[in-house]
Amino acid sequence: MIPPENSYLDRLFTIGITAVPGATHLKSRDFSLLIKKAKELPALSEASGKKIMTGFHHTAILGLADKIVGAVKSGKIRHFFLVGGCDGAKPGRNYYTEFAERIPKDCVILTLACGKYRFNKLDFGAIEGIPRLIDIGQCNNAYSAIQVAIALAKVFNCSVNELPLTLVLSWFEQKAVAILLTLLYLGIKGIRVGPTPPAFITPNVLKVIQEKFDLKLITTADEDLKQVLSK
Numbered sequence: 090m091i092p093p094e095n096s097y098l099d100r101l102f103t104i105g106i107t108a109v110p111g112a113t114h115l116k117s118r119d120f121s122l123l124i125k126k127a128k129e130l131p132a133l134s135e136a137s138g139k140k141i142m143t144g145f146h147h148t149a150i151l152g153l154a155d156k157i158v159g160a161v162k163s164g165k166i167r168h169f170f171l172v173g174g175c176d177g178a179k180p181g182r183n184y185y186t187e188f189a190e191r192i193p194k195d196c197v198i199l200t201l202a203c204g205k206y207r208f209n210k211l212d213f214g215a216i217e218g219i220p221r222l223i224d225i226g227q228c229n230n231a232y233s234a235i236q237v238a239i240a241l242a243k244v245f246n247c248s249v250n251e252l253p254l255t256l257v258l259s260w261f262e263q264k265a266v267a268i269l270l271t272l273l274y275l276g277i278k279g280i281r282v283g284p285t286p287p288a289f290i291t292p293n294v295l296k297v298i299q300e301k302f303d304l305k306l307i308t309t310a311d312e313d314l315k316q317v318l319s320k
């Protein structure tokens with residue numbers, strides 16, 4: 090876990106086996122201290138800044154299926170990029186912002202999980218009324234992304250691996266690794282992962298995953314985009 094800023098400590102409560110030094114631990118699931126604190130605090134002020142649409146469930150995206158398929162068939166949408174995964178503090182994660190920014194205007198970006206917060210307030214515009222950035226939600230919504238991919242594969246009468254779709258993932262937490270393993274289990278090939286491979290991916294494991302699933306490590310945004318779009 091990433092320790093929260095100390096400025097949150099007077100409003101941070103834990104229960105059960107969790108604990109954070111300096112935060113209040115609630116015993117016997119007695120929430121009275123938390124409720125008291127919540128009542129003392131002022132109401133949230135009206136949020137300011139840019140508003141964005143987030144968390145498209147697969148049913149919402151598939152509601153656009155006819156439009157999306159039409160745009161692909163007419164060449165208005167060339168490729169889909171799923172840019173998903175964790176954020177983290179280590180250097181190298183600016184790759185994902187650069188990557189999203191450099192994706193050509195005739196491609197759609199699907200986002201998933203925490204890494205998107207680095208770039209999802211940028212203005213990516215739309216293609217024929219279809220937003221160029223469609224956020225599917227948190228990492229737990231990887232299920233929705235898989236459903237979208239399966240549905241598109243059905244419509245185009247091909248396999249998910251044959252779709253004009255590339256997955257570019259960033260990892261940090263165990264949950265993201267579980268999602269990566271799920272994608273491999275489903276036979277998804279050609280996934281790019283970075284900024285560094287998860288620790289359990291030793292050189293030998295990497296070799297096997299690369300051979301079987303064509304997993305790639307990210308290089309630079311320009312180089313990776315060039316490779317994907319030249320196919």
Ligand code: SF4
Binds near residue numbers: 176204227229
């Ligand atoms: S596992 Fe999910 S919630 Fe945790 S950092 Fe990664 S994307 Fe965010």
